[in-house]
Amino acid sequence: DTEVTQTPKHLVMGMTNKKSLKCEQHMGHRAMYWYKQKAKKPPELMFVYSYEKLSINESVPSRFSPECPNSSLLNLHLHALQPEDSALYLCASSQVFETRINYEQYFGPGTRLTVT
Amino acid sequence: GQNIDQPTEMTATEGAIVQINCTYQTSGFNGLFWYQQHAGEAPTFLSYNVLDGLEEKGRFSSFLSRSKGYSYLLLKELQMKDSASYLCAVSHTGTASKLTFGTGTRLQVTL
Numbered sequence: 557d558t559e560v561t562q563t564p565k566h567l568v569m570g571m572t573n574k575k576s577l578k579c580e581q582h583m584g585h586r587a588m589y590w591y592k593q594k595a596k597k598p599p600e601l602m603f604v605y606s607y608e609k610l611s612i613n614e615s616v617p618s619r620f621s622p623e624c625p626n627s628s629l630l631n632l633h634l635h636a637l638q639p640e641d642s643a644l645y646l647c648a649s650s651q652v653f654e655t656r657i658n659y660e661q662y663f664g665p666g667t668r669l670t671v672t
Numbered sequence: 673g674q675n676i677d678q679p680t681e682m683t684a685t686e687g688a689i690v691q692i693n694c695t696y697q698t699s700g701f702n703g704l705f706w707y708q709q710h711a712g713e714a715p716t717f718l719s720y721n722v723l724d725g726l727e728e729k730g731r732f733s734s735f736l737s738r739s740k741g742y743s744y745l746l747l748k749e750l751q752m753k754d755s756a757s758y759l760c761a762v763s764h765t766g767t768a769s770k771l772t773f774g775t776g777t778r779l780q781v782t783l
Contacts, residue, residue, distance in 0.1 A: 560714075587769055589769075596776075596778075597775075597776070598759050598761075598773035598774060598775060598776045599715065599759075599773050600773070601770060601771065601772070604769065604770065606769075612770055646714060646715075650769055652769070653763075653769035658702060658703045658705075658720060658722065658763050658769065659769065660705065660717035660720060661705075661717070661769065661771065662717070663714035663715045663716070664714055665713065665714050666714060
């Protein structure tokens, strides 16, 4: 099974709402990632979890709050978002980076978020 | 800082060969990935280079020159289904699999 699943596929939320994006993988990967992708732009890294601990936060605003409850699950909690946060949010997973050894990331299909 | 550049768009004919270039200026380079992304879908892994030279995988090959900060993806025997965006991504040392993606190249394959 080389699949990363994400729910929901689409989400529309108001600026005062609280919502969560979910990501799941069963490949035994211990590194998980959140990316944001705007239309016709490349994915931009937001967060990296390694062994369920946050290892990289790319200066993401606090209205985005990641959580990794176990090695298979990754959540992104959203609160008080702005219209400019509308984008495709991609989750990915990989084996953990080791010195001199890189592993490809497997991406989920994404959640298309619209903030109104 | 980091700078990863690719041509924005390319067009090629079915059955032909196309080369998509990627140039990068980055600190702590630790390898370069190529991904394919069809419109509205997730990126999928194509290839990885960490040493100089050519890596071949079927119709797809990728080349890296670390000294020149340059890579290319070569697609042979183009098919209509190869119409997609192609993203090069640089991996950085000292961090947990941090990838920085290039600007992406939208390839259109025509009859």
